[in-house]
Amino acid sequence: MTLYIEPGRPINLGPLVPLGEGGQGVVLGLLDEPGVCFKFFLEPSEDLDRRVNGLLKQRPTEWPDGGEQVIAWPKWPLRDETGRIRSVVLPRFDGASLYALFDADQRLEFLDHPTWATCLQAAIRISSIYRQLHRVDVVIGDVSPNNLIVDRSGRVALIDCDSVQFVDDWSREVFPADMATREYCSPEALGSPARHLAPSHDLFGMAILLCQLLMDGDHPFEGRPLRGPDHGVEGNIREGTSALFTPERLVPVAGRLDLRVLPRVVQQLAFRALSQGHTHPHVRPSAAEWERVLRGVLNDLLGCPRNANHFFPAALGPCPWCARYDAGIADHFPSGSRGLR
Structure with a gap:
């Protein structure tokens, strides 16, 4: 099939290599061009054409394709001979899913500096991405570690941006988030799926992601209830049962990180987002507030004399990671001289 970058101007992509796939399409890259990739849609349609055209008009000019965080927004469409959009050109960002930062072994494999500081920097970059999108009234909708890619230095990219919720600036048509x-x-959203999501929807899921990054991958709503049936993470979210703020409702897990490994200012943000904000979405901290507070924590970090x-955070006193190791718990940020137990 011949694709056109504009009417009458075909494009020769050459050999392509698979980079990823999802429910809406497959992502392919060029062998000799590391800066771009192509998402080919499985079900082209008139509705998809309107969505992609709206996305192309939405992109603010100040969003960079490089830097500490990348928003992999569609750059331009590729059409077939009928004018139907078959693919979009995207910034390419190579790395691992954010899930890699939730696991000690994967951090050692995928990061140049597998430290809590790198996880904190990733959290700052994610909150910055959400801030930039919310500023232009874009709601991500499908909050997920799978939609965030991290490279070896800890830079972060948001992918699958074509499924976000936005309003076409020209037609004022509302395009809902396609995935969740x-x-x-x-x-x-779990209780009554809405066609139109508020930014506060994103802020709940973003807070979960940030807590996971800062608490060694532990999902705040993961755990088995002490009483009643176990409906998994989704059930705990529905009930407001959190390992951080209602641990008495869950079966204790030995070695699980305590909320006290976070500085007080971060604990307060998490409480507003996930506990108070469970029933009052308007009190959830904005992405800008998360970014500001986390940058303050980064500026206040201390290094440990025992383990590089x-x-x-300086406010915590003695090194909490050494305290866990000395108590016989695995060191999830080991130096070269000692590994995971």
């Missing part, structure tokens, strides 16, 4: 990951859904890979 229920383990990161807000309680209001241990970083922690």
Whole structure:
């Protein structure tokens, strides 16, 4: 099939290599061009044409394709001979899913500096991405670690941007978010799926992601209830049962990180987002507030004299990672001289 970058101007892509796939399409890259990739849609349609055309008009000019965080927004469409959009050109960003930062072994494999400081920097970059999108009234909708890619230095990219919720600036047509990951859904979206989501929906799931990054991958709503049936993470979100703020409702898990490994200012943000904000979405902290507070924490980090890979907020006192290791718990930020137990 011949594709056209504009009417009468065909484009020769050459050999393509698979980079990823999802429910809406497959992503392919060029062998000799690391800066771009192509998403080919499985079901082209008139509705998809309107969505992609709206996305292309939405992109603010100040969003960079490089830097500490990347928003992989569609750059231009590729059409078939009938004018139907078959593919979009995207910025390419190579790395691992954010899930890699939730696991100690994967951090060692995928990061140049597998430290808590790198996880904190990733959290700052994610909150910055959400801030930039919310500023132009874009709601991500499908909050998920799978939609965030991290490279070896800890830079972060948001992918699958074609499924976000936005309003076409010209036609004023509202395009709803197409996808959802229920383990990161807000309680209001789980209880009554709405066609139009508020930014506060994103802020609930984003807070879960940030807590996971800062608490060694532990999902705040993961755990088995002490009483009643176990409906998994989704059920705990519905009930407001959190390992951080209602641990008495869950079966204790040995070695699980305590909320006290976070500085007080971060604990307060998490409480507003996930506890108070469970039933009052308007009190959830904005992405801008998260970014500002986390940058303050980064500026206040201390290094550990015993382990060069241990970083922690100065307000916590002695190194919490060494305290866990000394108590016989695995060191999830090990130096070269000692590994995971």
